[in-house]
Amino acid sequence: MVPAMPMRLAEPMTEARTPVGSDPELAISVRGLRKSFGDVRALDGVDLSVAPGTVLGLLGPNGAGKTTAVRVMATLLQPDAGEVCVAGLDVVKDAVKVRERIGLAGQYAAIDENLTGLENLVMVGRLYGMSRAAATERGRELLERFELTEAASRPAKTYSGGMRRRLDLGAALVAKPPVLFLDEPTTGLDPRSRLEVWTTIEELVAEGRTVLLTTQYLDEADRLADTIAVIDRGRVIAEGTPDQLKDRVGGERLEVRLAAGSDARTAVSALAAISEEAPIAEGDTVRVGVRRRAGVIVEAVRRLDEAGVGVDDIALRRPTLDDVFLSLTGHVAETDTDEAQAEEVTA
């Protein structure tokens, strides 16, 4: 599944200065963050903690406030209230120093399409204060690392979506920042490019970087994040490891696919006795949450057989983050276009 990518040597990061102020052991610390745009409360008291070298996935639907949170942490937006420290520095008081220690890659791949890949990276390097020679050397290093060397002298407008994202990630890494903000790094990418970006992010984490990534994809958070904070309507509504969050939904899910011609209602009443939860039928599939594992399948098959229901497939599975999201927010993690546009306007 994962495209073969050679493991590369870890590169040292810009030294994170001994942090001062609150929570010195945290790479990112957010307390009581609020931000409104007019009457719209984009962030309504957000708390986040990210330990150095870990990945926090900020998971939520469009318009939940993820991008606004990242923009505050990356010094692009002033918070209305709350305390935000990144790499031990206050993002309001020490904005310039924070900028020297962070890399930001956004959902739109902020690269100049008319410049070549190398020119993009050299420009960013020089704006970090590097000499032209040093910036060129660093640019070539990054192009090689992201397998863009062959495209180095082509204008970025000729790049594929995945190549643009990789170049954008490269630009975020020019100054070897210890903290990376990735705002929906794979939105709009095809599955193959998505896997490439995932692999790249995993390598960056393996080097000891702290990553905060926002995503609306549950599988992305599941795969990449050490900790997930679920954000909805400007508030963190749950936080924990992917497994902890899945445990919150309860035990295993029994999933039964009925044979053609079988009646779902009969199956639901046959399965009602094996759980306190009411089974739910959806098309030809019946699902029910169960507390215990042992013997459940055998019992379910026996009961269905007695009721004369044919079974195509039966399985126990762990709840997915989709289940978590549904049970936490009461709505499925669908992207809502209107909300998306609302965030576009306000952010």
Add this chain to the structure above:
Amino acid sequence: MSRLVTDTLIVAERNLVRLTRAPDLLIAFTVQPVMFVLLFVYVFGGAILVPDFYDSYVAFLLPGIIVQNIAFGGFVTALGLNEDLQKGIIDRFRSLPMARPAVLAGRTLSDVVTNALSVVVLVVTGVIIGFSFDASLIEILGGFGLLLLFGYAFSWIFALLGLVVSSPEAANSLGFIAVFPLTFISSAFVPVESMPAGLQWFAEINPFTIVVDAMRSLWVGAPAGNSVWAAVVWSLMIIAVFAPLAVSRYRRAAGN
């Protein structure tokens, strides 16, 4: 301060390099004015009565149309800034430890280079169709300097425009709506005396008229009173007002 200068130059260099990659904009801003010069001289020229001082319409028109053109040069800034804003490049810049005003300063600085190019193209066109300088070298160079200064001032107005509007298309149409009447209700194309009283009043206080008169005085020796100094003062005033406005808008761009 030295950081501001370095960063400004880096941004200006980026703008100029990208212009050579997408030359259509550059061509539009050089071919279009040449077309206007030819249309005005050969279509309207015969019908416009110029003051006795000028031996031909092209002698009257060229300084005027160059001033109009230089005011439009700032469009590159409005369009470029707006595009950068839409594409998230401004966000990238703002996340870097660079001097904040450098993005705008670099933008307007690169306009000076493209403006210089289009002035040269227009002067060459003018000379080919019969324009000749009646001035010392100092006056000719002074005229170039004034054009670039006035163009630089207008770039700051366009910088503000590019940061305020929602799309490059909007920047385009709003810019035209603002600049076209200003340049036409001036002494650039016809003698002010030929206009109805109300327009004449406006044309006489219009900074375009002042700059056009200054250019005529510098390049063809037309009597201009104090227009050269007035033109310089106008340019500096525009910069003094619009540069801080654009910079503060840039700081707030995208919401803070």
